[in-house]
Amino acid sequence: QTVPPMRGLPIAFYGTVIHSLDANTLEILQECFLIVDDNGKIQKIAKDTPRSKINDLVVESGYTPDVFPVKYLSRGDFLIPGFVDTHHHAPQWAQRGMGRDQTLLDWLNNVTFAHERKFEDPAYARRMYAACVAAGIRQGVTTTAYYGSLHGEATKVLADICLEQGQRAFVGKCNMNRNSPDWYREASAQDSLKQTEDLIAHVRKIDAEGKRVKPVLTPRFAITCDEELLSGLGRIAANDPDIHIQTHFNEAQDEMQFTRQLFPKFKHEADLYDHFGLLGPKTILAHSIFLEEDEISHIKSKGCGIAHCPISTSTLGEFMMAPIREYLRRGIKVGLGTDVGGGFSCSILDAMRQAFIISKARETFSKGADPALKLHEGFFLATLGGAQVCGIDERVGNFVEGKEFDALEIHTIDAERNNEIGCGSLGIVTPIEDDDSVETIFEKFLMTGDDRNIVKVYIGGSSLKR
Ligand code: GUN
Numbered sequence: 494q495t496v497p498p499m500r501g502l503p504i505a506f507y508g509t510v511i512h513s514l515d516a517n518t519l520e521i522l523q524e525c526f527l528i529v530d531d532n533g534k535i536q537k538i539a540k541d542t543p544r545s546k547i548n549d550l551v552v553e554s555g556y557t558p559d560v561f562p563v564k565y566l567s568r569g570d571f572l573i574p575g576f577v578d579t580h581h582h583a584p585q586w587a588q589r590g591m592g593r594d595q596t597l598l599d600w601l602n603n604v605t606f607a608h609e610r611k612f613e614d615p616a617y618a619r620r621m622y623a624a625c626v627a628a629g630i631r632q633g634v635t636t637t638a639y640y641g642s643l644h645g646e647a648t649k650v651l652a653d654i655c656l657e658q659g660q661r662a663f664v665g666k667c668n669m670n671r672n673s674p675d676w677y678r679e680a681s682a683q684d685s686l687k688q689t690e691d692l693i694a695h696v697r698k699i700d701a702e703g704k705r706v707k708p709v710l711t712p713r714f715a716i717t718c719d720e721e722l723l724s725g726l727g728r729i730a731a732n733d734p735d736i737h738i739q740t741h742f743n744e745a746q747d748e749m750q751f752t753r754q755l756f757p758k759f760k761h762e763a764d765l766y767d768h769f770g771l772l773g774p775k776t777i778l779a780h781s782i783f784l785e786e787d788e789i790s791h792i793k794s795k796g797c798g799i800a801h802c803p804i805s806t807s808t809l810g811e812f813m814m815a816p817i818r819e820y821l822r823r824g825i826k827v828g829l830g831t832d833v834g835g836g837f838s839c840s841i842l843d844a845m846r847q848a849f850i851i852s853k854a855r856e857t858f859s860k861g862a863d864p865a866l867k868l869h870e871g872f873f874l875a876t877l878g879g880a881q882v883c884g885i886d887e888r889v890g891n892f893v894e895g896k897e898f899d900a901l902e903i904h905t906i907d908a909e910r911n912n913e914i915g916c917g918s919l920g921i922v923t924p925i926e927d928d929d930s931v932e933t934i935f936e937k938f939l940m941t942g943d944d945r946n947i948v949k950v951y952i953g954g955s956s957l958k959r
């Protein structure tokens with residue numbers, strides 16, 4: 494395979510563009526003229542541009558006005574950056590939300606491992622992964638950090654499919670050589686490391702410049718990796734400044750207890766993973782629920798990012814509330830993860846709404862000390878925050894000249910159906926009213942919209958099939 498061919502023509506939009514500049518700053522640009530060049534990069538973004546000025550801007554940008562394609566966005570339409578899913582288990586696609594009433598470790602042993610085992614068959618993997626990646630794109634997820642199964646071959650198939658379908662992705666195979674059933678466990682640390690290096694080589698071969706798909710080291714969690722394996726992964730990371738790392742971190746009480754039992758010499762999980770050279774600015778720590786005070790400063794000093802997965806952490810095992818307000822206060826990178834299949838939904842809009850619910854609960858339990866997430870903060874986590882966690886915020890995450898155009902075209906007014914926005918399911922719709930401001934329409938979309946409102950998904954300037 495090769496990277497999808499770059500587009501040969503510029504595209505341009507005129508209308509409303511909404512994005513985050515940082516966690517606290519939402520920008521709603523109206524009468525915005527945005528040019529995407531023929532390499533899929535944002536060449537020009539000009540807010541408050543009267544229609545009469547568009548021709549001048551086209552000429553100024555080096556194009557010929559009479560053949561220049563401009564897409565005019567109507568009232569109720571707007572562009573937002575693509576969503577980023579910072580934590581997703583592709584081989585759990587067909588078991589999303591199953592087995593709610595179990596603790597994490599029981600759920601892994603009783604439901605998940607048996608399911609992931611099926612991916613030893615690359616043909617089955619191709620079928621499942623094609624459906625899974627297509628569904629993410631349909632939900633407007635332009636970048637995903639994927640965990641594969643433990644199988645090297647199936648995980649290569651996952652990387653192939655991301656590239657074929659055009660989604661930006663990090664792809665890793667789970668490292669796990671102990672504490673799982675013998676039919677779903679790698680034979681040795683050596684074998685696990687070899688398969689990992691083989692996968693890295695494959696991903697770098699199919700996408701040599703790392704434009705879309707990148708490899709990520711994926712020690713499932715310390716429970717399933719012995720010291721030799723963790724050390725080996727740390728060695729790969731030390732010799733490879735481009736490699737990303739992801740793992741599950743302080744996720745549940747039974748997991749933390751077992752980890753302490755296996756690694757009694759470490760103070761906590763930050764100490765443990767750091768000892769093996771696995772914490773750095775390219776590390777994504779999923780969940781991060783129960784951190785000790787010095788653990789928080791530890792991961793902050795290492796520059797790690799957090800994948801907040803509010804659906805799985807509030808529906809699998811106990812109701813757990815990650816201290817997201819505290820992480821944001823300290824300037825730790827945070828994004829959202831669907832955690833498919835611990836999470837039942839692959840929609841980042843759903844994850845964002847559940848993040849609102851959890852943060853509201855935390856506000857109440859903390860007697861107001863940890864204020865709930867605001868709307869603009871949830872949107873930030875879903876887009877730019879996720880890009881920061883994945884270390885790609887210099888390339889995507891918001892609309893800045895020079896960045897790649899990863900964007901969703903949102904429509905909330907269906908001319909034929911007379912001012913209606915899709916809302917969740919079952920044909921329920923939230924009406925857009927004549928006196929609704931752009932802010933109100935945006936809020937209605939975030940709180941009640943769904944994939945029916947996402948009419949186009951662009952990645953690197955290419956419009957993907959959805
Ligand atoms: N910890 C180790 N493996 C998993 C997994 O597959 N899902 C979740 N949520 N936590 C894990």
Ligand code: FE
Pocket residue numbers: 580582741779832835
């Ligand atoms: Fe997970």
